[in-house]
Amino acid sequence: MARRPPPPALDDAPLAPGLYVVATPIGNLRDITLRALDVLAAADLVLAEDTRVAGKLLSAYGLSAKLERYDEHGAERTRPRALAALAEGKRVALISDAGTPLVSYPGYRIVCEVAAGGFPVFPIPGASALLAGLSAAGLPTDRFLFAGFPPPKSAARRNFLEELAPIRATLVFFEGGSRLAASLADMAAVLGPREAVVCRELTKLYETIVRGPLPDLAADPRFAAPKGELVILVGPGHAAEASATDVDTALADALERLRPAEAAAEVARALGLSRREVYQRAMALRAGR
Incomplete structure (x- = not known):
């Protein structure tokens, strides 16, 4: 059996000052990119949604970094320190617990303020639950709309879905396991029997991708109360030609x-x-x- 070659060494080229928006794995740790590892190894400060989750990721690759919490609760406190670090010519990395930051994550404000301050922002692409689900769904990809998490209450959720119903594009949602069944039921009621896909545990050991009309998925007992967060993709409706x-x-x-x-x-x-x-x-x- 051929031996697996050793992993490439980290790039030791100097990392330019600025904010690095770094995508991290959504499940399988091997989905980290080599460039992301380079950035995390060289960053002077890493802003993390959860420092414990970030610490496990860094430890898995033998890295260490100065970590500060950056989530919806700690953002206002941490953002001024990050901007001050950039003003000193430091390298700051922004990561979420999983996937690409700013996708259902409060990184928008810091990117806006960093750009407004004249500091460079570097995208470090990688894993994304949104794109992973879209790539495997088998639904049209020429036009899609990421709609984030639907509202938690049924009435608000149905109003939200009503506004999206006329859009002629594949609709992509994130949802928590505890609300999946209710969301699928409301989607079936509002959007009708459109083809849809539910993706669970993407890139993980028990990855599950289930396709079917929305009413069938809403009635599927596997989705009564699954754990974790999921991606729901709903195909576009037929074009209306109403006069x-x-x-x-x-x-x-x-x-x-x-x-x-x-x-x-x-x-x-x-x-x-x-x-x-x-x-x-x-x-x-x-x-x-």
């Missing part, structure tokens, strides 16, 4: 049964249109215009 007359006819029928907001929601969902625009038309019809 203004079609909209008015559908609204006239719906307004006989429902209040304007409810009628607008029903028609927008049926015709794949913006609920806001349909509501405006409903109010115009009510006013006789």
Whole structure:
């Protein structure tokens, strides 16, 4: 059996001062890039979502670094120190617990302030649950929209989904295991029987990718209360070709049964249109215009 070659040595070229936005593995530790290891080895300061998680990653590769917590609770306290370090010509790395920072992670503010201060920002690409799920889903990839985490309450979640329904692109969501079943049920109710994919434990030992229409996934007992965070991908709906007359006819029928907001929601969902625009038309019809 051929012996595996030793891993390449870290690059000892000087690392330029600035902020490095570093992607880290989403599960499998071998998904770290060599360039990410170079940066983490040379950084003067590493801003981490959880210093314990970051410490385990660094230890796995024999690295050590000055770590400071940077999450939604510690950001306001840590950000001024990071900016001061950059002003001194230091190298600062920003990492999340998993994946690419700024994707459902509060790194936006520091990147904005660093750029506004005239300091360079270097993207160090790598693992991303969003792109990993999209690459394996088998849904259209020419246009996609990352919608983040849906609201936790059903009413707000359905309103959120109603706004996304007319978008002709693959929709990508993150969701926690405890809310997966409820989210899938609301997606099936609002978006209909679109093809969808649920990705769980991506890159890990028990990686699971399940495809099917939204109602089938909502009824799947495997998704009653899975652990961890998941990626949900929903295919685009069919393009609507409703005319203004079609909209008015559908609204006239719906307004006989429902209040304007409810009628607008029903028609927008049926015709794949913006609920806001349909509501405006409903109010115009009510006013006789």
